[in-house]
Amino acid sequence: MKINRLLAIVVILLNRKKISAVELAEKFEVSVRTIYRDVEAINMAGIPIASKQGNNGGFYILDNYKISHQFLTLEDMISIVEALKNINGVLNDKNVEIAMEKVKSIIPCNKKDTVDLYFKRIFIDTLPWGFKRSENENIKYKIIYDALQYNRYISFNYRNTKGEYIFRKVEPVTLVFKGFSWYIFSFCTLRKDYRIFKLSRIDGLKALDEKIYKFRISYGEYIKADDSKKVSTKLSLKFSEKVKYRIQDYFDEDEMTFLEDGNVIVNTEVIEDNWVYSMILSYGEYVEVLKPGRIREIIKEKCKKVSNMYK
Template sequence: MKVERLLAIIIKLLNKNRMTAKELAEEFEVSVRTVQRDIDSINMAGIPIVSYKGSNGGYGILEEYKISTGLFNDLEYELLLTTLEGVYKTYDDKQLKQIIEKLASIKVNDRKQHSPILLDFGGWGPTKKRTEKVNTIKKSIESNKVIAFQYIDTNGSYTEREIEPITLILKVNKWYVYSFCKLRNEYRLFKLGRMRNIKLTNQDIEQRENTDEYNFYHHDQKNVTLSLKFTHHALNQLEDYFEFDDLDFSEDGWIYLTETFPEDEWVYRMILSLGDQVEVLEPQHIRHIIKEKAKKICEKY
């Protein structure tokens, strides 16, 4: 097909400095005249291919249009491409895909080196609905329009919200959107997983005083310093929450940790998820909360 041949010619010229019409004709098994018409079509599409005369002549893409492969060594190039491909698994964006395709068309020393790192931000579950939410919020930011949705809080209560999105945030496989909330009349962070029935409205986002991007470590939640005691059977799960360098592997056979967290439902669920493999030593009010929650679990069975 002509379109496939045009794309193949572009990639050839990106990977080589110059090729003659004859070389291209032989490569794609077409006539020289067909190649010349293809070059005209590519130029009309906005990709600047020029003809060079002389013994080293031929067709080539303007150097200003190319990405310099000298910017990266083999490992740097592969790591950049791997990172973008990992993000693309959870952020299905047309522009991001185009960047990946452009990078993939570059030869860096024939790409003999492979990245020693595999990055995948896609999560374990289905991604279609998450991708739809991300794309709707992205469209809201680009079009300067308010979005409306139902939000479910940690108690399971629903509220109707209208927000003015500022920034999409991907952190530890979770998507958030930092926005101005019109219901609360303040800037807030929303978890995409708790947002339902997201709709783009016709309302324009108001021009407000600029605010700093959300900092995960500065919020109005109170913090609590936990002193925890684990069995060695908890190690498989502990690596999901903590760095092993922060753990104290005691001679008494237990593993200890003292760490500060925002006190919320996440902390309680994290402790409960470890079952009988963890004990809260301090503070006492957290011990009481976990005890009461465990009682309610037992009552269900």
């Protein structure tokens, strides 16, 4: 809509010294002539925009035009921009970019250098070491995010734990980042229930023209209800001192008992599933399951199968 574009142009001009008509046209995917008409409309609304010709020219807002920033502290502004920056690192969404510009525009001029230095010191990367995000994954995020914005169904082929692909048509509810992976929390029309789908197992993703009119529960409500049904298991593990640095990153200090020989006993509670077995196996020969005996036997059998592969 034109009014949204006009507001966005004002915010960008408040945050930058100058910007050219060509750059604005590219950003909003309109003609340069349209940008000139927009600037004229903004001037008529009482916001003073001037222009400078030449190689370093462009539009700019006169210095005496101010927006009050008293309702936000500097820390508030930094937190908001940092959150938006990391969201946009995945979604590359123009609305998020414009929101960042709005917040940046009300940061006091004498604080901008401090804020810029802060952002150079902090960088959030959601990928594990040694991995890079593929272009295909970025496309998936964009398709799902657009479907969420416009209340559209999506469809895809989903690979289950057996390696089989099953066609799904779902109502997307929430994009979720958990445990170094992205998921889409949805209402599945095939299962007639809520499901969480891992993006890396999705193939042939499409946004459908069909609009969603139903209200669905939030991801937080679903997790709370689902957790209440699960029964936790008390787990006792003995770790070698060689992996002490790893367990100190993962488990709470009050769950750990440090032995004189350097080894560590961890007593914790978990929801028993394949993830727990994978976590234990990831420590290889540096962990021993002490309790319960059932999980100890499961890990023993899995280790035997791995050993038999290398005979």
